[in-house]
Every structure is written in C-alpha cells, then in structure tokens.
Amino acid sequence: MTKILIVGGVAGGASAAARARRLSEDAEIIMFERGEFVSFANCGLPYHIGGDIQDRSKLLLQTPESFLARFNVDVRVMNEVVNINRNEKTVTVKNLLDGNEYTERYDFLLLSPGAGPIVPPIPGVKNPLTHSLRNIPDMDRILQTIETNNVEHATVVGGGFIGLEMMEAFHQRGIKTTLLELADQVMTPVDKEMAGFAHAEIRDHGIDLRLGVALSDVEYIPETHIASFESGESTEHQHINGHLNLSLSNSESLETDLLIMAIGVRPETTLASEAGLKIGELGGIWTTPSMQTSDPSIYAVGDAIEEADFVTGNQTIVPLAGPANRQGRMAADNMLGRNESYQGTQGTAICKIFDLAIAATGKNEKQLKRDGVDYEKVYVHTASHASYYPGAEIVSFKMLFDPKSGKIFGAQAAGKDGVDKRIDIMAVAQRAGMTVEQLQHLELTYAPPYGSAKDVINQAAFVANNIIKGDATPIHFDEIDNLTDDQVLLDVRNPLELENGGYIEGTLNIPVDELRQRMHELPKNKEIVIYCQVGLRGNVAYRQLVNNGFKARNLIGGYRTYKFAKM
Amino acid sequence: MTKILIVGGVAGGASAAARARRLSEDAEIIMFERGEFVSFANCGLPYHIGGDIQDRSKLLLQTPESFLARFNVDVRVMNEVVNINRNEKTVTVKNLLDGNEYTERYDFLLLSPGAGPIVPPIPGVKNPLTHSLRNIPDMDRILQTIETNNVEHATVVGGGFIGLEMMEAFHQRGIKTTLLELADQVMTPVDKEMAGFAHAEIRDHGIDLRLGVALSDVEYIPETHIASFESGESTEHQHINGHLNLSLSNSESLETDLLIMAIGVRPETTLASEAGLKIGELGGIWTTPSMQTSDPSIYAVGDAIEEADFVTGNQTIVPLAGPANRQGRMAADNMLGRNESYQGTQGTAICKIFDLAIAATGKNEKQLKRDGVDYEKVYVHTASHASYYPGAEIVSFKMLFDPKSGKIFGAQAAGKDGVDKRIDIMAVAQRAGMTVEQLQHLELTYAPPYGSAKDVINQAAFVANNIIKGDATPIHFDEIDNLTDDQVLLDVRNPLELENGGYIEGTLNIPVDELRQRMHELPKNKEIVIYCQVGLRGNVAYRQLVNNGFKARNLIGGYRTYKFAKM
Structure with missing residues (x-):
C-alpha cells in the first residue's frame, strides 16, 4: 500500500490528492496544511474584498470533511510539516493547535508549499495597518x-x-x-x-x-x-x-x-532546503519534468518550484494557478507508476484592470533583449468583433517572432473585449510550434457578434509575413523620436484625425486617399516614415510609395502604439 | 502591365482587389459587380433587420469611389460579366443600367460570384411576401x-x-x-x-x-x-x-x-460552367490550392468554389466569409507571381441564438459516421470562468478524436459565454496537428473573470486521455435508453438534484460521497452504469468502483448531455 504525504492543501496539493485517489483506492493519502483552510480560491480573494464576490463561503471550495468523503484523503489543517528525514522517509509534523509534534512515514512526499509574499525590510513596515x-x-x-x-x-x-x-x-x-x-x-x-x-x-x-x-x-x-x-x-x-x-x-x-x-512572492523553500533538496539558481525547488526533486521519492509542484521555460528551455519561476494544478495532477500520476512529463511553462497570464483586460503569453521583448535573441515585432489594433455590430472594442495586440524562421516568441494584448481569446489562441499556436506564416491561415469563429472575417490574429500574421517577405519595411514607435535629416515623417490620416486625436511633431500630412495625386510633394532622396492611426492605411501608403520608387518605412501599430507607449 | 478582372465585389473579390493593388502599383484592376453595392457587410444584414445595427450605412464598408481613391481600382457596379471567352482572354460585360454590352481583355480573371439562395419549386413560393x-x-x-x-x-x-x-x-x-x-x-x-x-x-x-x-x-x-x-x-x-x-x-x-x-445556398457557377471550367462533384467551381480553376489564367474564390477539407482532404463547399477573404488575398498573391497555397477549410463556424452561442470546427459526428471513421467523443459541461466569480455560464463542449492516435477530428460548443474562445482554441489546435494528449498541457489565460485554472479544454483533454489510456470506460447518452439486464444504472448525485432536475428512469441513487460506505449495495456481477450531472463525480465514482473490483462505465457528459439531446 503506497503512502503519500502532501505538504500544502491548495492548488497543486489538492489536485494531486484527488488525482492520486482516482488512480488508487488503497493508497494512504495524508494532506498537511499549516493554515486553517484547504483548497480555497486564492485567486478570488481580491474580488471578495472589492465586493464582486459577496459570499465569502464561495471561496472555500473544499473542506477537510468534503475531501475525506469524496476522496478518502486524511486532511490535517493547522498541521505544519517542520522537518523531512529523507533517510528514514519520514516527516515531522507539528500540530499548531496543541504544539505537539509527531512523525509520519512516506513512500512518496509531495511538496506544494506555495510562495510567500516578499516584504522588504523597510523601516516601520511591520505595523497593524x-x-x-x-x-x-x-x-x-x-x-x-x-x-x-x-x-x-x-x-x-x-x-x-x-x-x-x-x-x-x-x-x-x-x-x-x-x-x-x-x-x-x-x-x-x-x-x-x-x-x-x-x-x-x-x-x-x-x-x-x-x-x-x-x-x-x-x-x-x-x-x-x-x-x-x-x-x-x-x-x-x-x-x-x-x-x-x-x-x-x-x-x-x-x-x-x-x-x-504586493511587490511579489518568493518560493517557500525552507523545508526543502533544510532537507538538502536541490534549490535552483532562481531560488525555487529544483524539479525534473516528472516533477521530482533531487530526491526521487520527493516531488514538488506549484509556486515553490523552478520549472522549464517552454520557449527557452531555461529554468523559470512562474507562480500561477494553471501550471500548479496540472503539475499536481502529473505528480500524482508519476507517484503511482505513470510516466508523465511536464512540458514547460509559457507564463500565460491575464489581469483585469477595471474594464480593461491585459494579457500575455511566452517571452516579452524585455526578456528577448536581455537574452540577446534576434526578434521582430508587430502591433495591430483592431476590433474585437465586426466593427459594425454593437459592442466592438479595440484589441491592441503585440506579437514577437523570429524574423528568419517565423517562430512565435510571445504575444501581448490589451483591450476591453476579446483579449483572453486572442492570447489563448497565441498560447495554443506557440505550444503547437506554429510559425507566424501558419497563423495567416487560422480559421477562427466568425459571426458579427464574435469576431471578424479577418481576425486580429490573421491581421497580425499578415503584417508579420509582410515584414518577413520584405513587403514591408517597419519602423517602431521607439525610433520615431530620433529620426535623422534623411527621413521625412508623413501622416496619412485625414486632417481631422490629427486635429482631434493628436499627431507627431514635425510631420507632413497627406491623406492616403490623396497620395497618388500628391506623391510629387515628397522627396525621392529621403526615406519617408509613414504613419496612420493603427498601421493599416500606412501600409497602403507604403506600398504605393515603394512601388513608385520611393524609400519608405511604415510605423507598425501606428500613432496609437506611439501614443500609449508614452502613457 | 498585368490586367486583372474581378467578377464580384464583396468578400473575396474586394480582398483580392485591395491586395493586388498593394502588390503592384501598375496593374490594371477592374472589379465588376452586377449589384448596386460592393464590399457590403452581408453578415450584418439580419442584425439591421432586427435593429441591433440601426444605421444602414454601417453595412456599406466601401463604395466604388472609396475603392478608387484608396486602391485605384475601377469598380463597376451594375455591370454583369455575362460571358468568358477563354481563347481570347476576354469577358463580355453587360451594363445593367443601359443594357449595353462591351468586352474587356484580361491577363488574369478572378471569379468571386458567391452563392445564391436555394428556393425549391414549392407551389406558390414566388409571391411578394x-x-x-x-x-x-x-x-x-x-x-x-x-x-x-x-x-x-x-x-x-x-x-x-x-x-x-x-x-x-x-x-x-x-x-x-x-x-x-x-x-x-x-x-x-x-x-x-x-x-x-x-x-x-x-x-x-x-x-x-x-x-x-x-x-x-x-x-x-x-x-x-x-x-x-x-x-x-x-x-x-x-x-x-x-x-x-x-x-x-x-x-x-x-x-x-x-x-x-433560408434553406441554404448554391454556388453561382453559371458563368464558370458556360466557359467550360471544371465544376467539382459537389457542384462548386473546382480549384487548386493556388485558387486556380481548371484554366490557369482564371482564379476563383469564396462561396462559389469547392476547396479541400482540412481534416479529410476531400473536396468540400464551405460558404463562409473568413475563407473567402483569405482566398481572395491569396489569389491576388498568385496572380502577381507569388506562390501561396490555401491550406484547406475546417468549417469553423459560430451562430448567435438569442443569448446562446453555438459553434463548431472540423468534422462532426454525423460526417465521421458517414465516412466510416473510427472515432471517440467526450462531453464536458464546465464554467466559462471561475464559478465563484459573477457571470460564469456553463460551456457545453463536445470533442471528437481518434481513439488510437489522439488526432482531433472536431469540436462543438454551446453556451452563453466563452464559446467562441473554446472553439477558436480547438480550431488552432486542430490546424496545428495537436493531439488530445497535447491539449492537456495547454496553458491558457486564467484569472477568475476570464477562465479557470483547469480550462474547459484541459478538462475535455483529461477525459479523452482517461479513455485512451483505459482509465475510463465511457458510455454515451444514446446508449442509456437501451441498457441490458446485465447493467445497473446508478445516479451518484444528491437526492435533491434528482428531485429538482430530473433523472433517468429506473436508476439507483447513491451519492458519490456515500459510495465507499454503500458499495455493498451494488452487484459485482453486473456492469454499473454511473451518471452524475456532467460526468465529473461520475468519474470519481467510476474509479472507486473499478478499483474495488466492479465492472463499470461512466456516462460522459452526464445527465446534462442526456437531457439536452432530447430537446
């Protein structure tokens, strides 16, 4: 009879316990939680404070009693595992209610202690408020x-x-x-x-x-x-x-x-490091893709560990609920004789900020720069669904990719509708190893209330492939303020848009629909730096100019990218 | 100077014209439209009738004048191409305003005539109402x-x-x-x-x-x-x-x-077939992956054509706006010397029905049955986002897959929130060639307002993989009414759920949380057919019983699938 001890009763630990029981009726499973609660909705806590979730009990997903009834798991809250004796395969547990200590034997031990808030040593920060x-x-x-x-x-x-x-x-x-x-x-x-x-x-x-x-x-x-x-x-x-x-x-x-x-969290590694388990360079418990620590009888999952980054393969720490849950399930599989491998973390994340959603998957530009990776990027700002149907909102979307292979490095989006969907699409495409070339062909749900015949992602892929194929020469928002004397800035929007929405100092203005007639106003010996509101008309103008023998670049993502970058 | 004629000025034709101009400033491009309008929002028409889109002018995305100004395309509305002379590479055009006919020469001709409504010869159906x-x-x-x-x-x-x-x-x-x-x-x-x-x-x-x-x-x-x-x-x-x-x-x-x-549409093939172009077995204009017809100078796109089915490779007709737009763009690429291939249509589709969205991608079960394909299926019904956060709705999700290879055949979903997202995820995963094994590892956006730590898709993948690995023996809703004397039906929900929400006639009832204590009430020599509300508790009960030596099956998707199948 396999005896499994689990340290920590929230996302990773609770998932592991439930899965272990489904795999084996006769395994003995004990879950220790030093707090009062198991399997609570930690992601829901701010929403109860804010009032969106009015009923506090909704945050308590399971109780020790419900876990016992359904999964025959011995849940011991207010019991803290204070020591691991790896030679004897036992742990020392302190009952926080009465202070007594006792030991439990294990065949497998799962560490899911989570992460604790970082509170820097600021003078006076320890106070009741x-x-x-x-x-x-x-x-x-x-x-x-x-x-x-x-x-x-x-x-x-x-x-x-x-x-x-x-x-x-x-x-x-x-x-x-x-x-x-x-x-x-x-x-x-x-x-x-x-x-x-x-x-x-x-x-x-x-x-x-x-x-x-x-x-x-x-x-x-x-x-x-x-x-x-x-x-x-x-x-x-x-x-x-x-x-x-x-x-x-x-x-x-x-x-x-x-x-x-709320400056961040730090993996809870005290127990692991005192037991001599390997701690990674980033400070999390080191794990294999099987979720094993450096001791094969001890597994670890969730916010406390380091895992492989999906894109780079390097170690990373990503304290998020999704990975924790899947890792817990996988650890249970492997403790009970299966052979499952965790396939790396992309860091897919989303946050609601008032009416806005902001989300990302994969690597961002800061990380790519830091790692010295050669990348290109595109921005599109396009409607979350058919713009003629009520309720459409602009999705502002950024995609990072390898300009040679078209490999997807990462994606980011912000907007009031449809942001989660677009980043999910990118998270799947990246995990599947799709290139930006393939993204052009994505066939996504379209009816006016839900999407567009050419979705945000298709459009971003078109822009990216135009760059890869040399059909577009991009310039980016962070280069616009440093143009040389050999460059001329050209706004191709309608004058009213400049007047009402602002423009970049020193620009010429020829609306795209007048450009064929007024091309002669532009110098052929300088590079024309074109911009419009989001980059679409800019591309039309760019193609006209280049096909007429001009040198030109188009501001990817247009004035909207430039403007919000300064916010 | 390449001369391109385009027949039809809506989705495919308009996309092709715009793309062609971006690629070439000096191509001559004429677009013929026998109707009064080009590039209108045909998907928006019902919503103007219903009042969601109040302003009729919002449906008119482009005019001949705007097309000329931006893309230098000669748009001729109320001009119908009535004949193609392939030997001379000319078309005969009838001006519907004055009845005059004239000819135009082409280097490349693009057919984007769309599809017409099927009106069967029902007596009296031609009337003013x-x-x-x-x-x-x-x-x-x-x-x-x-x-x-x-x-x-x-x-x-x-x-x-x-x-x-x-x-x-x-x-x-x-x-x-x-x-x-x-x-x-x-x-x-x-x-x-x-x-x-x-x-x-x-x-x-x-x-x-x-x-x-x-x-x-x-x-x-x-x-x-x-x-x-x-x-x-x-x-x-x-x-x-x-x-x-x-x-x-x-x-x-x-x-x-x-x-x-509104019983359906039929490809407009009169012009093509009169010109001797190959018509496919399904009745659409036959095309290559380059969007060429049987005459290499003539391309065809959109609702009028047959194209390759992404899943089976067979010919299919899918009259949808997304494929039409992308095909038009691709045809323009190829007419102007590029080498783009259309990569097949999955038939991703969505429809709003009052508050409900219902959507699909890939093959459905009817088609797989008809084609004699060996498939398995799973159903899950799970919250569109964290159920403790306001506004969560049940997503009812069906996934069809190859029980041996795990290849994704198709997916369907219905619900009041998050349906488009889940089918988009599946459309990407299918196009990328992912298996249901890989779907387990998807790392999707999660915060309580947007998703769950284990998303609908992760859960469906878990269920599918349980079946593939033999960890679950499924029974489906359409087998429940035909159980034999060797089978016993067991409802593992709470008695109150049966009372309030209905149940299947002749079932025993042991709540899952009492099952370990009451297992002795069940016969070991019969197969226990377990069901719960959506299949999740059923799986917990199934694992208990099987791990205790019972024979059992679990109703995939639970009572909810069974109940709605009868609607």
Missing part, C-alpha cells in the same frame, strides 16, 4: 482593517496581479487609492508600451498611480482607541486604528489608512 | 414588407445561420415567429444533441420551432390595397399586402404575413 494578501486570514485581516479603521485612503505597493486587483478592489469600495510601482510600468509580463493601456485605464479611474517610486519609510500613527469588549472587540482592536505616514524614494510623502505590500 | 436574404436589396425588401404589410407573424424556412439570425431579428421586432426545419435539428455544423441547447433556447423565447417539417405549398392571399401615390407609394405597393397560407408536410397549415426561405 500593513498587510499582504495570500490567504483567507490575510483577506479577513484586510477587511477587518477597512471596517474598523474607517479607511478613506489605501496605498498599494506593487503593480503586479495582486497589487492591481487590490487597487481595483479599494476603488470599488470607494476608497481613494495610490499605487506605487518601482518599475516604469505595471504588469511586467507585458512590455512597457503595452502597459501604457493599463496606465491610461488606471489613471482614468482616478487612481493616484506613481511609477518609478519606491516606499522607503513607514511611520505608524496610532489613534487612541480602547477596545469595546461589549461590542465584540478584542484587545487586538486597540492596535489597528490610526494612519500611516509613508516616505517615498522621490522625497514625497503620503498619508494613508491602509498599506498593501 | 416571400424573400431570401443575401444582399442589401433583399434586406431592403424585407424591411419594406415588414413596414407596409403590418407583419405580426413571420415564418422562416431553414434552421441554418441565416434562418436562425432572421428568426431572432423578427423576435426582436416583436413579430411572432415560426421556424420550420426539415431535419431533426437546427445548425447542422453541430450534432443533434448539441443542437438541443439551441432548441431549448429557441423555445424558451417563445419561437414556434417545428423540426422534421417541410413547407409543401404556399397560397398568397392578397388584400385589396390600392397604392397611394400621393404618400409616395408606387404601383408595386399594390402587391405586397396580404398574407400567406402555408401547407406543411405533416398536414398542418399555418397563416403568416412574411415568409423567409
């Missing part, structure tokens, strides 16, 4: 602070998923919010110019977004508040009233009633 | 009939895309509607049990849906109505008032004020 958000008790504490401290202003440090979701949650509750981000952009899975759409959306909602700013000091100013025991308050209530004075790296200061630290 | 819908004048006539004939009841014959969209358009206008369909289902791209979701949605909206019924006779009962010339009516108004008495194949009759014939 500062919280991270990783689990149900964290959420409860934040809600309690909101309710008891009459929070009118909240500050979020970190523009990643949790930071952005908490920002929105506070805004929904009518709390004025400041978002501090050390980098020059939020949502690092996308590149800065794509994050521009997020920055605009965030500022449009009245959020005080401050980029390139760090938190350097926190001062807690408690108010005199004596707990009212009669109304159910405990002594701890005496400590959570007051406000914080924040000092920022740019010498500004800020008064706030609640501070969320 | 009966219409088809293919173009702007058709749409205008229908609107005129609605306005002048005080239409209270409309009848639509045919449950394909246009029939379904017209049904919804009439319903939106408050017109009582009958939908007649000869087959036992609407929306033939999906199989009957999946169409059940459409049938339920249609009937829920009060539509009089009659399946398996043909129209056999039409009697036009005109009302006495003398045109009021003073109020702008013409003599033709004298003929469009009255009603129709419809006789049906089941001896029923029906009185209606407006009749739409």
Whole structure:
C-alpha cells in the first residue's frame, strides 16, 4: 500500500490528492496544511474584498470533511510539516493547535508549499495597518482593517496581479487609492508600451498611480482607541486604528489608512532546503519534468518550484494557478507508476484592470533583449468583433517572432473585449510550434457578434509575413523620436484625425486617399516614415510609395502604439 | 502591365482587389459587380433587420469611389460579366443600367460570384411576401414588407445561420415567429444533441420551432390595397399586402404575413460552367490550392468554389466569409507571381441564438459516421470562468478524436459565454496537428473573470486521455435508453438534484460521497452504469468502483448531455 504525504492543501496539493485517489483506492493519502483552510480560491480573494464576490463561503471550495468523503484523503489543517528525514522517509509534523509534534512515514512526499509574499525590510513596515494578501486570514485581516479603521485612503505597493486587483478592489469600495510601482510600468509580463493601456485605464479611474517610486519609510500613527469588549472587540482592536505616514524614494510623502505590500512572492523553500533538496539558481525547488526533486521519492509542484521555460528551455519561476494544478495532477500520476512529463511553462497570464483586460503569453521583448535573441515585432489594433455590430472594442495586440524562421516568441494584448481569446489562441499556436506564416491561415469563429472575417490574429500574421517577405519595411514607435535629416515623417490620416486625436511633431500630412495625386510633394532622396492611426492605411501608403520608387518605412501599430507607449 | 478582372465585389473579390493593388502599383484592376453595392457587410444584414445595427450605412464598408481613391481600382457596379471567352482572354460585360454590352481583355480573371439562395419549386413560393436574404436589396425588401404589410407573424424556412439570425431579428421586432426545419435539428455544423441547447433556447423565447417539417405549398392571399401615390407609394405597393397560407408536410397549415426561405445556398457557377471550367462533384467551381480553376489564367474564390477539407482532404463547399477573404488575398498573391497555397477549410463556424452561442470546427459526428471513421467523443459541461466569480455560464463542449492516435477530428460548443474562445482554441489546435494528449498541457489565460485554472479544454483533454489510456470506460447518452439486464444504472448525485432536475428512469441513487460506505449495495456481477450531472463525480465514482473490483462505465457528459439531446 503506497503512502503519500502532501505538504500544502491548495492548488497543486489538492489536485494531486484527488488525482492520486482516482488512480488508487488503497493508497494512504495524508494532506498537511499549516493554515486553517484547504483548497480555497486564492485567486478570488481580491474580488471578495472589492465586493464582486459577496459570499465569502464561495471561496472555500473544499473542506477537510468534503475531501475525506469524496476522496478518502486524511486532511490535517493547522498541521505544519517542520522537518523531512529523507533517510528514514519520514516527516515531522507539528500540530499548531496543541504544539505537539509527531512523525509520519512516506513512500512518496509531495511538496506544494506555495510562495510567500516578499516584504522588504523597510523601516516601520511591520505595523497593524500593513498587510499582504495570500490567504483567507490575510483577506479577513484586510477587511477587518477597512471596517474598523474607517479607511478613506489605501496605498498599494506593487503593480503586479495582486497589487492591481487590490487597487481595483479599494476603488470599488470607494476608497481613494495610490499605487506605487518601482518599475516604469505595471504588469511586467507585458512590455512597457503595452502597459501604457493599463496606465491610461488606471489613471482614468482616478487612481493616484506613481511609477518609478519606491516606499522607503513607514511611520505608524496610532489613534487612541480602547477596545469595546461589549461590542465584540478584542484587545487586538486597540492596535489597528490610526494612519500611516509613508516616505517615498522621490522625497514625497503620503498619508494613508491602509498599506498593501504586493511587490511579489518568493518560493517557500525552507523545508526543502533544510532537507538538502536541490534549490535552483532562481531560488525555487529544483524539479525534473516528472516533477521530482533531487530526491526521487520527493516531488514538488506549484509556486515553490523552478520549472522549464517552454520557449527557452531555461529554468523559470512562474507562480500561477494553471501550471500548479496540472503539475499536481502529473505528480500524482508519476507517484503511482505513470510516466508523465511536464512540458514547460509559457507564463500565460491575464489581469483585469477595471474594464480593461491585459494579457500575455511566452517571452516579452524585455526578456528577448536581455537574452540577446534576434526578434521582430508587430502591433495591430483592431476590433474585437465586426466593427459594425454593437459592442466592438479595440484589441491592441503585440506579437514577437523570429524574423528568419517565423517562430512565435510571445504575444501581448490589451483591450476591453476579446483579449483572453486572442492570447489563448497565441498560447495554443506557440505550444503547437506554429510559425507566424501558419497563423495567416487560422480559421477562427466568425459571426458579427464574435469576431471578424479577418481576425486580429490573421491581421497580425499578415503584417508579420509582410515584414518577413520584405513587403514591408517597419519602423517602431521607439525610433520615431530620433529620426535623422534623411527621413521625412508623413501622416496619412485625414486632417481631422490629427486635429482631434493628436499627431507627431514635425510631420507632413497627406491623406492616403490623396497620395497618388500628391506623391510629387515628397522627396525621392529621403526615406519617408509613414504613419496612420493603427498601421493599416500606412501600409497602403507604403506600398504605393515603394512601388513608385520611393524609400519608405511604415510605423507598425501606428500613432496609437506611439501614443500609449508614452502613457 | 498585368490586367486583372474581378467578377464580384464583396468578400473575396474586394480582398483580392485591395491586395493586388498593394502588390503592384501598375496593374490594371477592374472589379465588376452586377449589384448596386460592393464590399457590403452581408453578415450584418439580419442584425439591421432586427435593429441591433440601426444605421444602414454601417453595412456599406466601401463604395466604388472609396475603392478608387484608396486602391485605384475601377469598380463597376451594375455591370454583369455575362460571358468568358477563354481563347481570347476576354469577358463580355453587360451594363445593367443601359443594357449595353462591351468586352474587356484580361491577363488574369478572378471569379468571386458567391452563392445564391436555394428556393425549391414549392407551389406558390414566388409571391411578394416571400424573400431570401443575401444582399442589401433583399434586406431592403424585407424591411419594406415588414413596414407596409403590418407583419405580426413571420415564418422562416431553414434552421441554418441565416434562418436562425432572421428568426431572432423578427423576435426582436416583436413579430411572432415560426421556424420550420426539415431535419431533426437546427445548425447542422453541430450534432443533434448539441443542437438541443439551441432548441431549448429557441423555445424558451417563445419561437414556434417545428423540426422534421417541410413547407409543401404556399397560397398568397392578397388584400385589396390600392397604392397611394400621393404618400409616395408606387404601383408595386399594390402587391405586397396580404398574407400567406402555408401547407406543411405533416398536414398542418399555418397563416403568416412574411415568409423567409433560408434553406441554404448554391454556388453561382453559371458563368464558370458556360466557359467550360471544371465544376467539382459537389457542384462548386473546382480549384487548386493556388485558387486556380481548371484554366490557369482564371482564379476563383469564396462561396462559389469547392476547396479541400482540412481534416479529410476531400473536396468540400464551405460558404463562409473568413475563407473567402483569405482566398481572395491569396489569389491576388498568385496572380502577381507569388506562390501561396490555401491550406484547406475546417468549417469553423459560430451562430448567435438569442443569448446562446453555438459553434463548431472540423468534422462532426454525423460526417465521421458517414465516412466510416473510427472515432471517440467526450462531453464536458464546465464554467466559462471561475464559478465563484459573477457571470460564469456553463460551456457545453463536445470533442471528437481518434481513439488510437489522439488526432482531433472536431469540436462543438454551446453556451452563453466563452464559446467562441473554446472553439477558436480547438480550431488552432486542430490546424496545428495537436493531439488530445497535447491539449492537456495547454496553458491558457486564467484569472477568475476570464477562465479557470483547469480550462474547459484541459478538462475535455483529461477525459479523452482517461479513455485512451483505459482509465475510463465511457458510455454515451444514446446508449442509456437501451441498457441490458446485465447493467445497473446508478445516479451518484444528491437526492435533491434528482428531485429538482430530473433523472433517468429506473436508476439507483447513491451519492458519490456515500459510495465507499454503500458499495455493498451494488452487484459485482453486473456492469454499473454511473451518471452524475456532467460526468465529473461520475468519474470519481467510476474509479472507486473499478478499483474495488466492479465492472463499470461512466456516462460522459452526464445527465446534462442526456437531457439536452432530447430537446
């Protein structure tokens, strides 16, 4: 009878336990969770704080009792595995309720401890009004602070998923919010110019977004508040009233009633490293594609591990729920004699920012640059469905690819409709090893409420292939401000568009539909740098000029890419 | 200087003209359109009738003038090409405004004449209250009939895309509607049990849906109505008032004020066949993957042609806008010296039916059966995004695959959210040649508003792979009503679910969470046929029973598949 011990009862651990039971009725399965809850919806926590998910119990997907009834898994909450004795194949478990310790033997041990929030050693950051958000008790504490401290202003440090979701949650509750981000952009899975759409959306909602700013000091100013025991308050209530004075790296200061630290997470590796398991270079538990650690009897999954990057094959750390769940299932398979291999993580991710969705898969440009990879990129901005049908929104889409082989490196999108779909399409295409040439032929669902006869992805593929085949010579938004005297900037939109929507300083303006008649106004000895709103008319103009003997380039993604890159 | 003539100015023709000009400034390009309009949004016509698209001018994407200005294409509306002289490489064109005929020489000729509505020779069907819908004048006539004939009841014959969209358009206008369909289902791209979701949605909206019924006779009962010339009516108004008495194949009759014939379309091949071009076995213009007809100087694209089926390689006719657009672009490439190949049509399609979307890609089960292909299938019904986040809807998903190789044959989905996305994912995966094994590893966008950590597609892949690996023995909805004495039906849902939602006659009921304790109630010498609501708990129960030495099968897709198959 195989005995499987599982450390951690959320995404990866719970998936593994359920799968293991389905494979074997007689395996003994014990799942240890040092917290109070198993299998809770950690991705849903910010939405309960914001009020979208009103019923807290909806976040509790399973209980120890339900797990036992359905899967015959012995779930032990408030039990922390504190030590692994690999020689004896036992673990030491501490019952956090009574403090007692005991040992359990294992045939296989699965580590799914997750990741903990990074809280840097900022002076004063440990105070009753500062919280991270990783689990149900964290959420409860934040809600309690909101309710008891009459929070009118909240500050979020970190523009990643949790930071952005908490920002929105506070805004929904009518709390004025400041978002501090050390980098020059939020949502690092996308590149800065794509994050521009997020920055605009965030500022449009009245959020005080401050980029390139760090938190350097926190001062807690408690108010005199004596707990009212009669109304159910405990002594701890005496400590959570007051406000914080924040000092920022740019010498500004800020008064706030609640501070969320959401600068990132760090793999929980204490148990693994104390047991002498190999830790990877990036600081996660090292694993094989079978999800085995350096000890073949010990598996590890989820946010705590390093895994292979799908695109580069290098080690990566991607703390996301999807990979964790699939890894857990696979680890169970392998512990029970199957032979499944994890096939790498693309890092497919999406975040809701008010009405905007912003998403990415594969490598972004920052990463490709850092790795010295030769790449090309295209941008398209096109309607989420037929533009003549109500509700169409612009999908702003970026695709990165190998200009020689057409291999897909990555894709990013932002918009108010259809963003998840386009990045899913790209995630599948990339995983299948498709080239941008093949993307031209994709046959996607089309009816006016859902798509277009030439979808966003088809259009991006057309643009990419025009570049690969030499039918288009691109110029990119970040080159436009550095044109030489041998280049002439030409806006081919209608004058009204320039007037109403802005334009790039120093441009000529000949609408594309007048270009054949007015071509003589352009110099043949200079390179004409064409732009329009999104790049489509620019391409028409580019082809006209080049086919008439001009030298030209077209701004890929047009003025819209240029404009949002500056947001 | 290459001279290109194009017959037909909508999807395929217009795409070809624009692409040809981008490739060559000096090609002479003339586009003939026998109708009044070019490049109109034919997919949008029903939505203007229904009122979703209020502004008629939004349907007119281009005009001859705009085409000339932007692409220097000579667009000749109301000019019909009536003859092709292949030896001389000329066409005879009739100017429909003045009746004059003239000839034009070509280097390359592109046929993009589209398809015409099939109107069977039903007695009385030619009358002023009966219409088809293919173009702007058709749409205008229908609107005129609605306005002048005080239409209270409309009848639509045919449950394909246009029939379904017209049904919804009439319903939106408050017109009582009958939908007649000869087959036992609407929306033939999906199989009957999946169409059940459409049938339920249609009937829920009060539509009089009659399946398996043909129209056999039409009697036009005109009302006495003398045109009021003073109020702008013409003599033709004298003929469009009255009603129709419809006789049906089941001896029923029906009185209606407006009749739409939407039983399908037939490729427009008259011009091609009179010119001696090869017509395929299915009745479309035969083409090569380069979009050439049997005459290498003549190309053909769009609804008029036969093309290769992506899955089988056989000839197929798929009158859809996406393929037409891409074929037009490709034909232009090849006429101007490129070497592009059309890579086959999957038939990816979607239809909005009130709040429901129903979609498919690849082959359906009817086609696989007809072709004698060995296949397996799975159904899952799972939330469009995290079920704890507001707005989640069930996606009902069917996947067909090769049980040996895991090759994807096709997929179908129905639901109120996220249907287009799932079929797009499958369309990409199929085109990329992925197997259902690989689908398990798809890494799709996940945040609670957009998806689930284990997406619909991952789940379907898990179920399919369980079957392929022998970890699950399936039984399907269409076998449930024919169980033998050696089989026992077991419902593993909670008693309340049976009570409130219905169940299959003759079933035992042991909730899955009590099964370990009550297993002894089941016979070991019979096969236990397990079902739950969607198949998930059924699988948990199946694994328990099989791992305890029982023989068992699990109803794939559960009671929900069984129930909707009967709709």
